Amino acid sequence: MRLLKFTILLLLAACGSDANTPKPHAYPREYYPKKAYQLFDTTAPYTFLYPKYAIVEPYQDGDSKSHPFWYNVHYLPFNATLHLSYQAFKDRAEFDQLFDDTRRLAYKHDIRAEEIEEIELQNPKTHSSGIIYELKGNTATNLNFYISDGQKHFLRGALYFNAKTEIDSIQPIFQFIKQDVIRMIETTVWK
Numbered sequence: 001m002r003l004l005k006f007t008i009l010l011l012l013a014a015c016g017s018d019a020n021t022p023k024p025h026a027y028p029r030e031y032y033p034k035k036a037y038q039l040f041d042t043t044a045p046y047t048f049l050y051p052k053y054a055i056v057e058p059y060q061d062g063d064s065k066s067h068p069f070w071y072n073v074h075y076l077p078f079n080a081t082l083h084l085s086y087q088a089f090k091d092r093a094e095f096d097q098l099f100d101d102t103r104r105l106a107y108k109h110d111i112r113a114e115e116i117e118e119i120e121l122q123n124p125k126t127h128s129s130g131i132i133y134e135l136k137g138n139t140a141t142n143l144n145f146y147i148s149d150g151q152k153h154f155l156r157g158a159l160y161f162n163a164k165t166e167i168d169s170i171q172p173i174f175q176f177i178k179q180d181v182i183r184m185i186e187t188t189v190w191k
Contacts (some may be wrong), residue, residue, distance in 0.1 A: 037187075043068075043069075045153060046190055047187075049183055051180045053075070054076065057074065058070070070084060072084070075177055075180070082184075083159075088153060098154045113137045119133075121147060126186075126189050128148065130148055141160050142159060143158070144159075145157050155188065
C-alpha cells in the first residue's frame with residue numbers, strides 16, 4: 001500500500017513537469033568578426049574604408065547609367081545592407097533639395113520610430129559635414145545619413161536588415177554595424 005501511494009505521488013509530481021512543453025524561440029548567438037578595414041576606391045568620386053567581412057557591389061536597377069556611383073555594402077555575417085546613393089550638385093538650391101529628400105526619407109519612418117536622434121557631423125580633415133539619423137524602435141531602417149562637401153558631392157546612406165527583425169534582438173548587431181558605418185563616414189574622401 002505504501003509503495004502504491006509513493007508511486008501515485010511520484011506520477012503526480014511528474015505530471016507537473018514541463019519537460020515536453022515547447023520552448024519559446026531563442027535568438028541565435030552571433031559571432032562578431034574582428035574589426036579590419038579595406039579601401040573602397042573605384043571610378044566613383046569618393047573613397048572610404050569598409051570592413052573586410054563586407055562586400056561592395058554596384059546598385060542594380062536595370063539602368064546603371066542613371067546611377068553610376070550608387071553602391072550596396074553587404075554585411076554578410078549579419079544579413080544587412082547599407083544602400084549608398086551619390087549625387088553631384090551644382091548650387092545651393094540643388095543641395096537643399098537633396099538635404100530635404102534625405103530628411104523626408106528618414107522621417108517617413110516617424111510613424112513606427114519611438115525617437116529619431118539627429119547627430120551632426122563635421123570632419124575638417126575630409127571637408128565633410130552631414131547628419132546621422134538614428135531611428136529608435138521597430139523601423140524598417142535604424143540608420144540613415146548624408147555627408148557632403150557642401151560644394152559638389154552628396155552621399156546618402158540607409159542601413160536595412162534583409163529579414164524581418166525586432167529591435168531588441170538586433171540591437172547588439174546594429175551597434176556593431178553602426179561603428180563600421182561611422183568609420184566609413186569618417187574616412188570618406190572626395191575626389
